Amino acid sequence: MASNIPKAATLLDTCRVAPSATADSAAEQRLCPTFLDMPWLNFHSIRRLLFYQSPCSKSHFLETMVPSLTKSLSKTLENYLPLSGNLLYPLGSGMPEFRYVSGDSVPVAIAESNEASDFSYLIGNDSRIADEFYPFVPFLPEPRIDSESGFKIIPLLAVQITLFPGSGICIGVCNHHSIGDASSIVGFMKAWCSNCRLGGDDESSAQIVPLPVYDRSVIKDPLGLKNLFWNQLKDIKTEDVPITFPTNLVRATFVLQKEDIQRLKNLVLSKNPESLHVSSFTVTAAYVWTCLVKAAAEEGEEVDPDETEYFAFAVDARARLNPPVSDNYFGNCLAVAKTASTHRRLKEADGFFTAVKLIGDLISKKVNNRDEILSDVHTWFTDYMVLFGKRLFSVAGSPKFNLYDMDFGWGNPKKHEAVSIDGGPSMSLSKSGQLEGALEIGLSLPKPKMDAFATFFDEIINP
Template sequence: MMALLETSRIAPPPGQVSELSVPLTSFDIIWIHFHPIRRLLFYEYACSKHYFVQTIVPKLKDSLSLTLKHYLPISGNLIYPSNIDKKPVFRYMPGDSVSLTIAESSDDFDNLIGNHARDGDLFYDFVPQIPPGKDEHECKIVPVIALQVTLFPGRGICIGFSNLHCLGDASSIVGFMLAWASISKCGGENELLKEKGESLPIFDRSVINYPLGIDNIYWNVMGQRPLIPSSLPFPTNRVRATFILHQADIKRLKDLVLAKKSDLVQVSSFVVSTSYIWSCLVKSGDAVGEEVDGNVLEYLIFAVDARARINPPVPTNYFGNCLGYGIAKIEHEELVGNKGFVTAAEAVAMDIKNTINNSDELMKRSENLLSELKIFVGIRGLGVSGSPKFDLYNADFGWGRTRKLEVVSIDGEKYSMSLCKSRDSDGGLEVGLSLPKERMEAFASIFAKGLKIHEY
């Protein structure tokens, strides 16, 4: 059971920042109707409600205010014009602020932070809802993020955050959370400024070299649709579970692929991990009696940080979306066969080699994404959310490293997996899934069995 303790608005320090308007690029506009990204960070930290309310909450508020000074678009709103002749922008004006909810829960903290299958509905008490937008003259003003801090008395704390995807990709949002954690832990921004210095976020859209007019093309299509608040996928009718691929598992998977495909390059931890999960998931469908035509195509779709991959490279501290995407497709009967995993790894590795690591091809694919969206409608696909590159387990607010990360936004009509570094397995990876209970049980069995044998 959860009890609401307080709802407040947190703004950057008064008098230290001025108005800012940041246009959306085509990389942002493509996500403007996408559901919010929802994540939860759980921390083991035994404290009383009194200490939480009197000490921790004020410290979190102060550190959040200081952090927002450097991340003004987060403090502001999306301005979504009703007239398509005008373009959307992120706008901060003095007085704008972020919604912060403070709550207390009596739920079983140890159950929530486990890896075993848990009822997916349990996690939504800790997910903040982005406040609804307001209609003003010829536009809608929409908050871009919401935050929630929940105390489990004597056991731990959960920080939940929901953000519009068009605000920024994982690189940007994780950077914000790590900055907030650093300021909270250190009691000020001096350490952040010392560590990051010139690496503080930049919002200059001119650093991306994309074809003239492509923003207009994207907006002329996406702006035709009304901006509708996203609802929660509730009840989920699913369970959530976490699976660990240890360094030894990953090495064995790599060795297996290279034994079968010795000339294959790009056989990375990402390639073998996503391919293995993909093949196990599709096999789990067959295991529970799902009837699928053998010739139907199965897709794996994953986003990639394009900052260092396009020409000229975009600074790593660019705040916004700068994503390309990878895609692999295999016929169902081939993916569920004895060589399904190796075939999947080959398809993913070849896409990375030929497109992801080819700046011209990656940019061309990104430019054509709008016209290719129809590919993703009605397909049988698995999406990948997150990346080992962006480590939220290092978000230490002064209570130690994150105990458990849950990417709640992988709930939805289509299946997705979350992917990040493993907290407790050096060199390992952590995969989160949200599936119907019977499907999860079948997946867990296939996943474990596959790691114990030599043929996947």
Template sequence: MYWQNAMAAILETCRVPAPSGAAAELSVPLTFFDIRWLHFLHPIRRLLFYDFPCSKSHFLEAIAPKLKESLSSTLGHYLPVAGDLIFPLNSEKKAEIRYVAGDSAVSLTIAETGSDFDDLIGNHARDADQFYEFVPQIDPVKDESEYQRVPVMALKVTLFPGRGICVGFANLHCLGDASSLVRFIQAWASINKLGGDEEFLTKQGESLPILDRSVIKDPLGIDTIFWKTVKEVPLKSLSFPLPTCRVRATYILRQSDIERLKYLVLAKKPGLIQVSSFVVTVSYVWTCLVKSGEQVDDDVLEYFIFTADIRARIDPPVPANYFGNCLGCGVARIEHKQLVGEQGFVMAVEAIADEIKNRVNKKDEVLKGAENWLSEIKEMTGIRSLGVSGSPKFDLSTADFGWGRARKLEVVSIDGEKHSISLCKSRDSEGDWKLGSLCRGHKWKLSQLSLITG
């Protein structure tokens, strides 16, 4: 069970189905991009906080019913979101996401809280555990006779009477990557704001989700290679360890700061390409985290691991509105003594920039060796690494349910990692990056950092 703040009051729990006109049944096979995440059962958890003064009566009589109605309409276009992950046992069949009308639906919790909205959306240090009051829970894995089943998505909407609303999302990573889930959330918000999906379809018709897995080419049969590995271990529901004993805070990196970092790098490495805002920011954070961390031997390798949307980077390219996972991976490596040295920041930029240039951005390299991804992940267990989640490319804060742009986005998922960064845009000023961190224990040693960029 997840720890829950005692101030939360559950007003309603329900299951929202797709509309009656939707398909009666849908089975979506998993590609190798999806299968690699099957045993990553700590859901991706995101919270959107909105400034929206509202009474409890208005919330229950007008806001909540409209949210349910618009969610149902949205599921008609995004049926996999309402489905279950089906994990076959003792069978050559592969895992899939299955939707069945009358049985499949999304769990939606409606709640009310007495928590301090302004404290939660602030940039100052706050107890990380208090955010779990707003995180929806995905039902545990169910064991059937021939397979295991678990929902892929859960939602929670919490009212701060007279102050605001929090919309919480939890999804299994095998459902889709940030590109896919942000599109779903923005579609729900748009349909809710417009009061139906007719105008939404007029505006978004050409970018409705593509569910056809044939757009992912797999001539090497990597999905079969991955399935042979993952099917040996049944699914297991994982409870999140609470209390986390961490503190969440936000820092702002201005556009001028980012430009100064770029200038510093290019002054020393004038021929270096791919010196982007992403590269200099994560390099700066990586260097700071390692320098502020525990002491290790000089020759120990430090790793920076990141994923990238490669829909446009593979051959043939995958449509931008493909719903599922389509992520490549980059890994930069530097010896500890180099990263903590005087030129550590510049060396970090060079290592990450070279990985992007030579692997992630090259169509003939981005999937090279993909059949070994699972074994490589196992080999990297226990290494000293910093990971990154999310991207400023996908601006979730723009999801407008009719209450304006979100005041704050919190990516709670990074609590489960030893060192991780989440990255998203800022609403404060165009070009600025917000740096939100999680610190462990009383020494306030930096252990997580979420980066919010403009």
């Protein structure tokens, strides 16, 4: 739990929402982590905020909107039992597991913003103080030790619903990464939306969001990677690193319109018509990466020109495994791709083209190659342990997931914020909520570096 969270909201109520019970409800569900879940057991929790511009009175919020949200959440959890449960992390021998038992539930906080004017500020794109988002962010309850069973019990999901009087509401969702990747959690959130909007109509909701698949046997592990990974990480602490305030960070959103993305692609193809992979993701990631490298010098960072700059991103491996895994498989099914260059090379005038080639070649030769996507999986832990403290930049999210079509019944969100990027050097990436074919890039940086980044970002976008 973060300490000293800024007091810009008043807690109105707390409750716990359990899965709705039916004649077919399971009294217990146990899931064993696969080797693809293991790398995320000790990862920080994922925090998302969705802001909805739907002015309403406090009485309507408490008497209509909150009951609709909690009732539909209960209905949704009926098909997502693991999210109501816990990660059981062994204190001694044994393996971790996810367990739901009847009576488990999700903590939900109901709050009210103390300043209605905050809403327009928070949904903006310009630099905003990162600390000012935390009054609306849910945090997972503290883990507890069950000495009798020999497990640390780690909750997996928390929710907060906040009213901005006269402006709208914010829905915050926090999940432990080990239970599922973005594909799984976004699927859950879309199911919750459809249940809320459609009033729990099972048939209509199922047509919008297919039911999750929990069969862990579809993830093949002929090399015994699950045991290998567990032996490598079981002595590492599992707690989130506490967030301390002030964070001294600002958040900003940068938008690449469809025309901007095409301009970047044309620049690459005019220089090298034989480029292997010139996608929207490739040019966007390369552009942001190189702008950040240049911004380091403007901020006053002293970086050895020959120091290595790393870039990494997670890849949904469902369709890339052999055999492929269902799109609605619930869990972590991610491969990790990384590349690197030197600080000097990326700062040069053609650094953008260098980055495009590195990322494009990585996607073409590895990410889109079924025989290569997991070729280095057995060294993931050792490879990434050496990157701690290095200059690593990564991507959180994907344009594949449209977070702006999550309509609970009062319209689509005005703004999505991936608060988790405050915890490390990464960018959030998603489809734009306003412009067709555009991409939104979220960053959280010290203000001098953000200002420098913005200057470089505008050079090509606004020539």
